[in-house]
Amino acid sequence: MNTDGNPIWALVATFGLMSLFAVGGANAAIPEMHRIAVDVHHWLTDKQFADVFAISQLSPGPNVLIVTLIGYAVAGLTGAFAATIAMCLPTAVLAYVVSGLLKGSTGARWPSLIRTSLVPLSIGLMGASALVVGQAADGTWAAVVLTLAAAALAFATKVNPLWILLAGGCLGLVGLV
Amino acid sequence: MSLDSPPAASSGSDIPQVAIEASPPGLIALFFAFAKMSLAGFGGVLPFARRAIVEQHRWMSADEFNETFALCHFLPGPNIVNLSFVFGSRFRGLKGGLAAFLGLVGPPMVLVMGLAALYAHFGDIPVLRRVLAGISCAAVGLLVATVFRMMMPLLKRRELPPLVLMVAVFAAIGLARWPLQIVLLAAIPISLAVTFLMQKRAAS
Numbered sequence: 436m437n438t439d440g441n442p443i444w445a446l447v448a449t450f451g452l453m454s455l456f457a458v459g460g461a462n463a464a465i466p467e468m469h470r471i472a473v474d475v476h477h478w479l480t481d482k483q484f485a486d487v488f489a490i491s492q493l494s495p496g497p498n499v500l501i502v503t504l505i506g507y508a509v510a511g512l513t514g515a516f517a518a519t520i521a522m523c524l525p526t527a528v529l530a531y532v533v534s535g536l537l538k539g540s541t542g543a544r545w546p547s548l549i550r551t552s553l554v555p556l557s558i559g560l561m562g563a564s565a566l567v568v569g570q571a572a573d574g575t576w577a578a579v580v581l582t583l584a585a586a587a588l589a590f591a592t593k594v595n596p597l598w599i600l601l602a603g604g605c606l607g608l609v610g611l612v
Numbered sequence: 613m614s615l616d617s618p619p620a621a622s623s624g625s626d627i628p629q630v631a632i633e634a635s636p637p638g639l640i641a642l643f644f645a646f647a648k649m650s651l652a653g654f655g656g657v658l659p660f661a662r663r664a665i666v667e668q669h670r671w672m673s674a675d676e677f678n679e680t681f682a683l684c685h686f687l688p689g690p691n692i693v694n695l696s697f698v699f700g701s702r703f704r705g706l707k708g709g710l711a712a713f714l715g716l717v718g719p720p721m722v723l724v725m726g727l728a729a730l731y732a733h734f735g736d737i738p739v740l741r742r743v744l745a746g747i748s749c750a751a752v753g754l755l756v757a758t759v760f761r762m763m764m765p766l767l768k769r770r771e772l773p774p775l776v777l778m779v780a781v782f783a784a785i786g787l788a789r790w791p792l793q794i795v796l797l798a799a800i801p802i803s804l805a806v807t808f809l810m811q812k813r814a815a816s
Contacts, residue, residue, distance in 0.1 A: 452793075453792070454688060454689045454690075455689070456688060456792050456796050457688050457689050457690065458688055458796060458800075459685075460689075460691045460692075461690045462755065462758075464792065466785045466792070467785075467791070470789055470791065474789070483735070485744075485745075486731065486744045486748065487728075488748060488751060488752075489744050489747040489748035489751050490727055490744070490747075491724070492655065492751040493654075493747055493751070494654075494720060494723060494724050494727060495651045495652065495654050495720050495723070496650045496651065496653060496657065496716075496717075496720025496721070496723070496724070497650065497653070497657050497690050497693055497716065497717070497720070498656065498690070499690035499693060500720055500721060500724045503725060503728065504724060504727070504728045507725060507728035507729070507732065508732070512725060515721070515725050515728060516721075516725075519717065519721050522689075522690070523689070523690060523693045523713070523717055524713070525689070526687065526688050526689025526690070526694055527693050527694050527696070527697035527709070527713055528697065529687060529688075529694075530687045530689070530694035530695075530697055530698050531698055531701050531706070533683070533687060534680070534683055534698045534701075535701075537683065546682070546683070546686060548804065548808060548811065549686050549804070550682060550686040551807050551811075552800070552803040552804045552806070552807035553686055553800070553803070554762075554766070555766060555777045555778035555781070555803065556777060556778070556781050556796070556799050556800065556803055557762075558762045558763055558766065559777070559778040559779065559780070559781030559782040559785070560781060560782075560785060560792075561755065561758065561759050561762070562759045562778075562782045562786060563781070563782050563786030563787075564786075565752055565755040565756045566782075566786040566787075567786060567789075568751070568752050568755070569752045569756075571748075572745070572748040572749050572751075572752050573749060573752065578745070578749045579749075581746065581749040581750065582750070582752045582753040582756070583756075584753065585750040585751075585752075585753025585754060585756075585757075586752075586753035586754070586756035586760075587753075587757075588753075589753060589757035589758075590756075590757040590760055590761065596654070596655035596656075597655055599750050600747050600750050600751060600754070601747075602750065603746040603747045603748075603749055603751070604743045604744075604746045604750075605746065606746045607743045607744065607745045607746020607747065607749070608739065608742055608743050608746065610742060612742075612745050612746050612749055
């Protein structure tokens with residue numbers, strides 16, 4: 436399989452396919468993005484991946500826009516656009532089709548069965564996401580402590596996540612991590 | 613509370629209806645409503661979408677919203693993006709879906725493209741490196757918190773099979789770094805079967 440010839444097609448094929456397996460949303464697909472972007476295609480380094488994850492979490496809009504950043508790193512604006520549309524549009528159209536098919540059959544048993552069975556899988560995937568990005572981001576013990584403190588704060592309080600991110604940025608600026 | 617039209621008004625369909633059953637949003641209204649909630653959505657758009665759709669515009673009841681979101685959550689892909697398309701299409705068909713989709717994805721995508729360009733030029737400057745390092749540590753922490761929040765109901769129910777599946781998926785993807793497709797093609801049928809058996813046993 437030679438997808439190196441045209442990076443745009445590699446992006447479209449990669450993210451189009453990935454979106455169909457993104458059970459539990461964009462953050463559940465992070466390990467797969469890391470595997471493909473860092474390990475398989477070498478589009479980004481480990482550190483750059485941690486960076487684009489940070490930027491995407493800091494930006495407004497759906498978290499899926501991390502693919503915009505990956506796409507930009509591969510092929511500039513065209514790559515950013517292609518990656519975003521490939522990741523977002525096919526499943527949105529699929530949801531549109533399925534919602535049309537399901538119309539009038541609310542309370543059917545199988546959607547609830549599917550939903551219940553997908554919950555543990557998507558939690559496992561998001562846990563893996565945290566591990567994969569954590570390994571890229573947390574190079575020092577101070578960084579690990581900062582991560583755990585942010586996790587505890589976000590879990591125990593209702594502080595706006597944006598403040599936690601900005602606080603992390605300030606601590607980084609003064610050289611604590 | 614009855615929402616039936618009074619008999620006098622039922623003859624003409626172009627008579628504006630009152631209050632909660634406001635006229636369905638047009639394409640431009642859909643685009644801008646979703647652009648607005650998307651650009652307000654730091655750390656996740658869902659709470660902003662719920663507030664705008666249910667409380668502010670009253671385009672859906674809370675139950676309708678939950679049902680629509682549940683559908684978009686069990687389908688693959690970015691949930692909130694799926695929701696925008698499904699929601700828009702409820703009112704204005706395929707075009708409405710596209711309008712809401714473009715509103716949700718377009719403006720923040722342009723913004724992120726700008727950030728990507730800045731990062732490509734200045735990403736190696738030491739000051740920025742330190743800031744980004746701090747932010748990414750915090751961002752991982754937020755993700756960890758989300759995982760534990762989602763895990764709580766599962767832990768409370770004290771059912772072993774879903775927990776085993778959760779840990780297995782975590783290990784296969786996070787530790788062994790197997791491809792997502794392969795792991796899910798095995799895990800989804802197993803989880804479906806297990807859930808089906810558990811529900812059957814609970815019912816009997």
